[in-house]
Amino acid sequence: MENRRPKLRVDDLAHAKAEKRRLTMVTAYDWPTGALLDEAGVDIVLVGDSLGMVALGFSNTLPVTMDMMVHHCAAVARGVKSSFLVGDMPFMTYKVDIPTALRNAGRFLQEGNMEAVKVEGGVEVAPIIQKIVEAGIPVMGHIGLTPQSLHKLSGFKVQGRVPDEIKKLMEDAAALQEAGCFSLVLEAVPAEVGERLSRSVRIPAIGIGAGPQCDGQVLVFNDLVGLTTRKVPKFVKEYAKLRPLALDALKNFVGEVREGKFPGPDHCY
16 A cells, blocks of 8 residues: 555644744646655645746746636646645736635635635735635735736845835735735745744745745745756755756657667567
8 A cells, every 4th residue: 555644734734833844835837746746745735826937938927817727736736645735826816806816716726626825915915815714715825025016026026125125024924824824935035034024923934035944945846956947046956957867868869760769679569
């Protein structure tokens, strides 16, 4: 019988902070990646709207739609047995009004087989998050650099460098905790601010470019394994460099086919 770790639930994640257990979260956009992350023991598999940039070739996350997210969420979910599943609510699918937010959040669970949703924003989205939570849908918050607001923020820039920004981040974190979020993502803030924010809330704060003192860390899968063609952010560590290996394999295939070496006797019926 296959040995499998227990299924992680929202309570397990919410209690991780008290247990001083740091959480791991990695993005996935398809079935094989979801299965790989699950087997590796990743706590949370996030189907991020970053798929727009990583998997679909957009320059930012804004073109990503609900239908795109539901499609990729369902694929990832088919590969995950134990990790906790979170789906990113894309641009203009929750800030419009509460009925729209509830309807779209519900689609992540009903059609995408997710177990929670992630929402970008702070104080301004807290009332919406509260209603989603009251509807029985767990919510992960996301503050700091929020990619859906890149035009408002004048690009992908580090947040929390000046006192006013830090004050706003502290207010945002408190508001999201009060609204019922079970955890927060802190993106692209100075390490000392990430530590301060993490200590200010009872719920786990998962960092991405927010320093080592957060309650967990998240990275994009393609960045983590070295598959990306774009320049990776400063906070990324490439634990492998798979793109050169894949490129060599493909070039060898192309060469062998053109030279008549493949398929050989071992690859024929």
